[in-house]
Amino acid sequence: MKKFFVLLLTLMIIAVSFSGCGGKAKGGREISPDSSAEAKTGSNQEIANEAGIFAEGTIASLDEIKAKLLASGYEISDLIDLQKEFAVNLVDGFNFAKDGNGSLVMEFATPNDAKTYADFINESGYNVPIVNGRFLTFVEATKGIITDLEMQAELEELMEAKALIPEQWSDTINVSTSTTDYKGAFDLMQNITESMNTLLDQALAKNNNEYPEGDPQSTHNVFALMFNSVAMALTSQFCEDEAMLAAIESVADLMGLSDAKTTRNGAHDYTLTASKTRNQQPYEINAVYDPDTGGLRMVEKTDGKVTGFFEFIPLGADQYALQTSTERGIVHYKDGKTLSFVYTKLKTKDSEYHSDSDSIYPSGAGASIEWVAPKGEDGYEQYFFFDGENITISVYFFGERTKTQIPS
Numbered sequence: 001m002k003k004f005f006v007l008l009l010t011l012m013i014i015a016v017s018f019s020g021c022g023g024k025a026k027g028g029r030e031i032s033p034d035s036s037a038e039a040k041t042g043s044n045q046e047i048a049n050e051a052g053i054f055a056e057g058t059i060a061s062l063d064e065i066k067a068k069l070l071a072s073g074y075e076i077s078d079l080i081d082l083q084k085e086f087a088v089n090l091v092d093g094f095n096f097a098k099d100g101n102g103s104l105v106m107e108f109a110t111p112n113d114a115k116t117y118a119d120f121i122n123e124s125g126y127n128v129p130i131v132n133g134r135f136l137t138f139v140e141a142t143k144g145i146i147t148d149l150e151m152q153a154e155l156e157e158l159m160e161a162k163a164l165i166p167e168q169w170s171d172t173i174n175v176s177t178s179t180t181d182y183k184g185a186f187d188l189m190q191n192i193t194e195s196m197n198t199l200l201d202q203a204l205a206k207n208n209n210e211y212p213e214g215d216p217q218s219t220h221n222v223f224a225l226m227f228n229s230v231a232m233a234l235t236s237q238f239c240e241d242e243a244m245l246a247a248i249e250s251v252a253d254l255m256g257l258s259d260a261k262t263t264r265n266g267a268h269d270y271t272l273t274a275s276k277t278r279n280q281q282p283y284e285i286n287a288v289y290d291p292d293t294g295g296l297r298m299v300e301k302t303d304g305k306v307t308g309f310f311e312f313i314p315l316g317a318d319q320y321a322l323q324t325s326t327e328r329g330i331v332h333y334k335d336g337k338t339l340s341f342v343y344t345k346l347k348t349k350d351s352e353y354h355s356d357s358d359s360i361y362p363s364g365a366g367a368s369i370e371w372v373a374p375k376g377e378d379g380y381e382q383y384f385f386f387d388g389e390n391i392t393i394s395v396y397f398f399g400e401r402t403k404t405q406i407p408s
Helices: 002-016 045-051 062-071 111-122 149-159 182-208 243-255
Strands: 075-078 090-098 102-109 127-132 135-142 257-266 270-277 280-288 296-300 304-315 320-322 327-334 337-345 380-387 390-397 400-407
Touching: 062 075, 062 090, 062 102, 062 257, 090 135, 090 400, 102 111, 102 149, 111 127, 127 149, 135 149, 149 304, 182 280, 182 304, 182 320, 182 337, 182 380, 182 390, 182 400, 243 257, 243 270, 257 390
Parallel strands: none
Antiparallel strands: 075 090, 090 102, 102 135, 127 135, 257 270, 270 280, 280 296, 296 304, 304 320, 320 327, 327 337, 337 380, 380 390, 390 400
C-alpha cells in the first residue's frame, strides 16, 4: 500500500508539473558536494548523518531562485493545490517553464522536511530530488535512473547542489518463495515481474542516456511492460480469509465495475462478478491456486467470453513460468533478484494463446525456453533475453524493428 501511495503521489506531481529542464543559474558560489556514498568528507549527506538533519544550504529564499530564472527568460507560475497536497510542512513554491521545458521548486519549513520529502520522491523511482537546505526540486527518472542528463546538470547548477541519486533503486520486497495460498503466490509473482521490469527499464534508461535517439544502438523506440494486467491486480487479495474478500469489492468499484461481489467457491477457488459500469456488460474473474505446485491461474470473462487469462507456475530450481493471452516467459529468480529470463509478446495480428488448450496450469508441463519463443527472436512484437549480463532485444514498433544487445 505504501508503494502504491508513493507511486500515485509521484505520478500526480508529474501530471501537473512540466517536463524538461530549468534555466542555468548564474553566479559564482560553489556547488555542494555529491551526497552519494562516494561523497567527500563534509558533504551535505554526512552532515545530515551526524547532526540528524539535512544541511541548511546556500540559498536564502525562493526569490533568489526566481530572479535567476526570470533573468534567463523563464516564466513563473504558482503551484496548484494538487502539487501541495502531500507535501508536509510546505511553505511555498512555484513552477517555471520556457519553450515547453521546466520544473518546479518547493520551499519547506526546515531542511529536514525537505529531505524527508526528497526521500519520499526517491522511493517512487520516477523522479530524483535535488535539495539545498529547505529548497527542493527534482529531475525526471526511470526507476532511479535519471533520463535527462542535461536537465540534471541545469537543475544542479540552479540549486547549487547535486541530485540525490539512489545507489541502487528497487521496487521488490522480501517475499517468500514458499507459498500456501493465492495471495502468497500473487505476491511472489508480482515481485518477480517487478524485478524483471525494473531490470529492463533501468538498462534501457542507461542505454538511452549514452546513445541518443537515431543512433543505431539507441533503444528509444523500446517500450515494455511485461506481464501487466489490471484484471490480475484485482485478484491480489484473494485468500482463504473471507473477510479479506470484501475489500476487493470496493476496489472493483474504483476500476469501473459496479455491483461487484466476491465468492469463495471452495478451497483456493474464488470468483469476482460485476457489471462494467459503462455498458453494463456482465464481468467475471475466476482465480485458483494449487497448493501442490504453488501455481495460480486467473481467467477473465466479459459477457461470457474469455477476454484474458494469466498463469504463474513455479517449475523448481528457482525457475518460474508465466503466460497470458499474448505473453510467455521463463524466469530464473533467486534471493529477490532476476538472474535471467526470456520473454515474448505476440504480434497484434497473431492468434492469441487459448486459455484452455494452451494452459500450463497447474504443473507447468511443457513450459521451457523453447516454449517461450518457438518462432525465433524476430517472430514476435517483443522479444527480450537476459543472460545474466546482457539483454538481447528484438522489438517491432510502428513499422520498424529494433534489434540490439545492451548491458544490464
